[in-house]
Amino acid sequence: IAAPGTILYVDSVTVSFDGFRALNELSLVIEPGELRTIIGPNGAGKTTMMDVITGKTRPDQGDVLFDGHVDLTKMTEDQIANLGIGRKFQKPTVFEHLTVFENLELALKCKRDTLSTLLFRLSGEQQHRIDQVLGTVGLKDKPRMLAGALSHGQKQWLEIGMLLMQDQRLLLLDEPVAGMTDAETEATAELILDLHKDPHHSLVVVEHDMEFVRALGARVTVLHEGSVLAEGSLDAVQANAKVVEVYLGR
Numbered sequence: 001i002a003a004p005g006t007i008l009y010v011d012s013v014t015v016s017f018d019g020f021r022a023l024n025e026l027s028l029v030i031e032p033g034e035l036r037t038i039i040g041p042n043g044a045g046k047t048t049m050m051d052v053i054t055g056k057t058r059p060d061q062g063d064v065l066f067d068g069h070v071d072l073t074k075m076t077e078d079q080i081a082n083l084g085i086g087r088k089f090q091k092p093t094v095f096e097h098l099t100v101f102e103n104l105e106l107a108l109k110c111k112r113d114t115l116s117t118l119l120f121r122l123s124g125e126q127q128h129r130i131d132q133v134l135g136t137v138g139l140k141d142k143p144r145m146l147a148g149a150l151s152h153g154q155k156q157w158l159e160i161g162m163l164l165m166q167d168q169r170l171l172l173l174d175e176p177v178a179g180m181t182d183a184e185t186e187a188t189a190e191l192i193l194d195l196h197k198d199p200h201h202s203l204v205v206v207e208h209d210m211e212f213v214r215a216l217g218a219r220v221t222v223l224h225e226g227s228v229l230a231e232g233s234l235d236a237v238q239a240n241a242k243v244v245e246v247y248l249g250r
């Protein structure tokens, strides 16, 4: 099978837990360079979908292709990460006892698999790349700060920076603004829109915060009971009677 011209192609994927279908013939296509938002009530299958894409969960059936032809259902989590698919979980997982700079440095070095690279000094180019990423994620003036001393929002941005250091092409962000202040949420929307300007990045953002979803202005996919209930602009899906029923009818 092949799906030319797509970065992510999910076709009729089913995942069952003890007979319960967390994903039920889910199909989803992401184009290269696309920004997509995924919404849906609790239990809709959003986390399971991310788990399938990153190789944490194997589907019972269906296809998951990266870059139009790479079959992700046959690969390990590490192989998938090395292909250029990066996931950020809801809670930040930065190294609190290292500085901001060291976190980014570590992300860069871990991308290349040999342990010996850990001992190498950074090249000028790598140093420059870290500075660039510090600017992108709004931490330009904090390279020497311990990551543990950052605010919750700044930790989230640092973690996005770590994905950027690894040159991930498909970025999966799980509720990136959960727990953020309004100002941090706005800054995160700007950051994501900035990343989206680079055609090298495709982004899938799972989010509950509708103001944030609106600020992203992206195509929205609504999941419900393990499949796609609706897809389109936020206004279109919010006006969709099936979507209204799922959100209000419970």
Ligand code: ADP
Binding pocket: 017, 021, 022, 040, 041, 042, 043, 044, 045, 046, 047, 048, 049
């Ligand atoms: P969401 O992220 O949209 O809230 P999830 O993907 O976490 O939804 O869950 C979808 C459904 O699958 C839920 O009903 C959840 O209880 C169930 N589920 C998820 N993971 C497991 C698991 N490991 N074992 C059993 N049931 C699970």
